[in-house]
Amino acid sequence: MGMGIDGLTSGLKTTDIINALIAAEARPQTLMKGKVVTDTALVTAMQALNTKFAALTTQAAALAKAGGLDMYQATSSSDAITAKLGSGAQATSLDLTVNKLAQAHSMVSAPMKEWPTTPAVMTFVKADGTKTEVTAETGSLDEMAYAINHSAAGISAVKVASGVDANGDPQFRLQLTAKDTGAANAFTAHQGTIAEVGAGTAVNLAGVAGSATLRTGQDAQVTLWAGTAAEQSITSASNTFAAIAPGIDITVNKLSADPVAVTVARDAGKVTAAAKELASAVNVILGSIFTQSTVTAGAGTGGTASAKGGLFTGERTVSDAKTKLFTAATAPVDGLSPATIGINTTKNGDLAFDADVFAAAYAKDPVATEKMLQTIASRVADTAKAISDPIDGALTQRVKGQESIINDLNAQIVDWDLRLANRRSSLQAVYTSLEVQMSKMQSQQSWLTAQIGSMDAANSKK
Incomplete structure (x- = not known):
């Protein structure tokens, strides 16, 4: 930044000169900033890859454990x-x-206009002898149904229209149904209190003419x-x-x-699907590494050809992880190739799963097929864990190391900011002093010129 000292006396573009000097001295810092950007992108990509390896660890370990293929x-x-x-x-x-x-016990009362006793009390007796007393606020059958439905009896009640009596008065029935099926939920319904039931004076609704048991609760x-x-x-x-x-x-x-x-x-279909999902999960990782390790061609300056590497190009830790994972998935098991159960390798360095071959192998010998698949899953799980373990995984350690480098670079960048700020202040002081000195010299020159002019004028008069 400038301080308004440009060309005060010298006419020099002092700010431009200082900026150019600072830019030259900041070149190492600029290189560090570029490396931070590149390394941060690499760390982000490795963290995403590590997450995939961790997920694969869980998936493969679930298949490899005892009973993992009990489908x-x-x-x-x-x-x-x-x-x-x-x-x-x-x-x-x-x-x-x-x-x-199983069926729920259900009965219907004889026709009535309202509850025949006051107060309106009912008692339900379950098959095990449990008694529940229900009291309605009035003799209204609606009130009685409401009281039953909101009681602890475990019975649903509904008022059902039942025509009219000889006097033309509307008649209704209460249909009572156990909320749960089973013989233990069968019940008897009585007009009266628990005490009256115990004394044998309460009327059993099922014994009233016109009532009926619709279903007996049974298991x-x-x-x-x-x-x-x-x-x-x-x-x-x-x-x-x-x-x-x-x-x-x-x-x-x-x-x-x-x-x-x-x-x-x-279930052969489920086992086949599990094998396919394992191969697919491995392929996702292999494909991700391949894509981000590919070197692409491009045009350089002056029409020359150039090449640009991916984020993982030259990353030995990632390359080793890919090799180990591929080997874990494709190495022979007891001398037999995984291709015998449909896990094939391709020229691109990934896997191709043949569901028909797996199904045929499973139909022929399910025990041997499951054993091979679980062996492969176990190797894949162990390999993926060694790579992604949050404490000592190879890729985890690489990420931590790279993060340490980025932190160190960021600290150096901050130091460079202070150093460059001090350098700018120093240069500004130097150029300010230069302008001041040149101003003084210019003033002295003007004074001397004036003195010489006065002397010349005096001599010319003689």
């Missing part, structure tokens, strides 16, 4: 039963007959191995039987006269 599917030979897989499923086949479906029931010496019946309060075998739940939908076969078998 099953459940099928049923009839729509009478729906099967659903859970954790810990094992290959099995069960023959089941559906004898009963679902299935029979295993029906007709054999091992025949066994199993019940459930709902239509779902949890963990009827390890890792499998079934839901019964309708009765079945004939046994239904529920089968749990290995």
Whole structure:
């Protein structure tokens, strides 16, 4: 920056001269700034690559662990039963007959205009003897239904129109239904309090003329191995039987006269998809390194050819990581090439997965195919972890080292800013002093010129 001293006496463009000198002295700083930009771009790219390696570590390790390829599917030979897989499923086949479906206990009262007693009290008694007393604010059947629905009885109530009586008065019924299915949720409904039920003086609604039990609460029931010496019946309060075998739940939908076969078998499609996803994840990393290591041709100055490297060009750590990952995925297993299960190498240095070859190998020998895939996954996981481990991973260490260099360069750049600012001040002081001295000399020259002129004038008069 200038101080307004340009050409005060000398006519020199002092600011331009100082700027040129500072620019020359700042060249090392300019080079450092350029290196910071380049190195920061490299660190960003390596961090992104490290994240991919870390994700691959997790993915591959999940496949390599014991049970990592325990992928099953459940099928049923009839729509009478729906099967659903859970954790810990094992290959099995069960023959089941559906004898009963779970249902909720339900009844309807005799026709009435309003609740017949005051106060309007009901008591529900569950199958296990649990009693719940419900009191409505008035004798209105709407009020009674509301009280029942908001009580702890576990019963839903609805008022249903039921025509008119002999006098033409509107009649209604209360339909009462257990909120949950199962025999344990069956109930009896009584007009009266808990004490009156205990004393036997409360009226059982089901015994009033015109009332009816619509459904009796019952459990679902299935029979295993029906007709054999091992025949066994199993019940459930709902239509779902949890963990009827390890890792499998079934839901019964309708009765079945004939046994239904529920089968749990290995899912070749899921295993094939897992192998494909592993190969794809490896390819993403190999492709990323290849793309950012490619040297591209371009035109230099004067029409000469030039070449520009990618961010990873010459990066030995990244190159070694690529080589190790490729080797982990493609090296033979027990003398057999991964190509035997569809994991092929290409001329571009990446992988090509053949799902048909994998499926054929799996159909022929699932145990050997899974063993090879898990061995490859284990090698890939170990390699990716050695590269991306947050403490001592090779790529992690490279990133930390590069970040240290960038921090050091930034510190030097700040020091250079101070040094150049001091140098500018020094140059400005020098040139200011020069202008002052030249101004003094000019003043002296003017004085001497004036004196000489006076002497010449005096001599000319003599």
